[in-house]
Amino acid sequence: MEKLEALRRLFPGQVDLSESERLRHGKDEGYPEAKPVLAVVYPESVEDVQKALQWAREWGVAVIPFGAGTSLEGHLYPVREAISLDLSRMNRVLRVQPQDFLCVVEPGLTRKALNEALKGTGLFFPVDPGADATLGGMAATNASGTTTVRYGGMRHNVLALQVVLASGEVLELGRGVRKTSSGYDLKDLFIGSEGTLGVITRLTLRLHPLPEHVHTLRAFFPGVEEAAEASYRVMATGLPVARLELLDELALKALNRYLSTDFPEKPALFLEFHASTREALEAESALALELVEEVGALTVEAAKTEEERRRQWEARHQAYWALVHLFPGHRFMIIDTAVPLSRLAEMVRYAQGLLQEMGLEGSMVGHVGDGNFHTLVPILPEDYPKAEAYAERLVERALALGGTCTGEHGVGLRKKKFLPKEHGDSLEWMRKLKTLLDPEGLLNPGKVLDISPSPRYI
Structure with missing residues (x-):
């Protein structure tokens, strides 16, 4: 193919045409579809990026920037012929x-x-x-x-x-x-x-x-709603919390099996405080302890060593993979929403009740200190439509509560349909900005919003 030969001449030793790499670069962690890109290009300088974009303009091929491939909303899926611009060699x-x-x-x-x-x-x-x-x-x-x-x-x-x-x-x-x-x-x-x-x-x-003093706690509750309410009360005091994370009982069950931990299998808040003095740290931790106990915490544990603290946060980061291990053969619908802090407990209650109403199993984890949480729903292929319907209802509820369709995962392909309701008339101005900066629609087309590119690129 002439265009690929031109690309290889332009980037000797920097183009990968193997099927495995082309497919790896045409999918992400959370989107159900995958499709190989035309080629993978590894730029090593700003000038290489400019050359790749010049080639793309000449041949009418889209360009999808690629980092580590850990995105979740279909950011990397090529909706039309595209190269993947893998920036991993620009790593200094x-x-x-x-x-x-x-x-x-x-x-x-x-x-x-x-x-x-x-x-x-x-x-x-x-x-x-x-x-x-x-x-x-x-x-x-x-x-x-x-x-x-x-x-x-x-x-x-x-x-x-x-x-x-x-x-x-x-x-x-x-x-x-x-x-x-x-x-x-x-x-x-x-x-x-x-x-x-x-x-x-x-x-x-x-x-x-780096913080001079760190204190890490784990508080376990009778239900997810109590944990969410406790997180709101901690934040409402103005305490300088460094981390405030929710894990439900299913996530902790999965972690105990995956990492051989022995956490109580009850909804939990993982908290961490950073302070410059020991006295400040002890006062802040004592107030947080009082607040979570007022809401009904069953037990509160403190990480006594640096290793225990490291293990606690490793567990939080491994929650997704622990759930994958607990549900072999399943894919996951990962729904990322955020709401005002005052509506967090209400949103968590709704998410949990909706799982039961729709006959789905799922786990809730997230950064509840800033109103953001994720619902992870394991699904088999035949259950995908039901999980998609669940996600839509969850996002609609978040928007109705004054929240957003995505707290941190981004829009990609999956969340585009919610932007008109969230942004109203300003969405048209986003579209105008996209058209101004990328009139031919070459950069990651179809993601976030759609524009009408030059006819020769359609």
């Missing part, structure tokens, strides 16, 4: 400025590799979605995670971006400072844009001091 730490609490990195660097590189500086990068995702991919989906309740998600921790547009033009967005009031905030337009507006090629990230 370009600069660390401890005195300014920032670093500059390439997009293919993973969050764990960055924190490994920061050892000895007294600083860390806090955004922790569980998976060892690439930082470029995390910015593209506005990822968050267990520490978001204290440190914020990607939007709070990205100071500046370098982005390549579909035209090949390179933009420098934002500044390496803690605050600015200069001009329109174009940087944040690209955070959470899911590769539909440009390709992120460099990030300037905010770093944070």
Whole structure:
């Protein structure tokens, strides 16, 4: 094929045409469909990204930026002929400025590799979605995670971006400072844009001091609703919680079998506090203990060692894989919603009741400290329509409560249908921005929203 020969000449040693890699790059962790991309290209510089986009314009082939492949909403599925632009070779730490609490990195660097590189500086990068995702991919989906309740998600921790547009033009967005009031905030337009507006090629990230004192608790409750109510009360006090996570009894049952742990199989809150003094830490932890006991906590346990603390958070991050192991042969519908904190207990109660009403089994886990939780529904192929109907009803309820269809996983293909209700007339302005920045619809087409590209690219 002439176009592929041209691509290989343009990128000697940087193009993979194997069936396995083409298929791996045409699917993600949560979307039920997969389709191989035309080719996988591994750029090694900004200039390579520009060349790939020039080739795409010449041949009318779409481009899907790829990080680690851990997205969940169909972000990587090619709706038409596309190449995957795998940025994993652009994985360097370009600069660390401890005195300014920032670093500059390439997009293919993973969050764990960055924190490994920061050892000895007294600083860390806090955004922790569980998976060892690439930082470029995390910015593209506005990822968050267990520490978001204290440190914020990607939007709070990205100071500046370098982005390549579909035209090949390179933009420098934002500044390496803690605050600015200069001009329109174009940087944040690209955070959470899911590769539909440009390709992120460099990030300037905010770093944070490692906490001097850490206290980790586990509180177990008679029901999920009580756990959700306790999380609201803890947040309502203004306590500086670093992590506040919900796991229901099914998740803990799965973890006990998968990791050989011995957690009580009751709905739980996993909490963590970071403080600069021992006295502050003890006072904050004591107040949290009092609050969860008022709501009806059955037992409260503290992690007594660093190893126990590490194991507790490893368990939280392994909850999905533990459930996969508990339900062999099943796929999972993972529904990510977020609501105002005051409506969290109501939303959790609805999600649990709806599972029972529809005859489905599912598990609820999530970052309840910021109103975000996930319902994981194991399904066999014949049950997919029922699970899809469950997801739709759950999202509709979240929107009715003033929430959002996605707290952190993004829109991709699956959540597009909810955007008109969530955004109203502003959705048309999003479409105008997409058309302005990518008039030919080459960048991750079909994701987030649809536009009408130039006829020769349809």
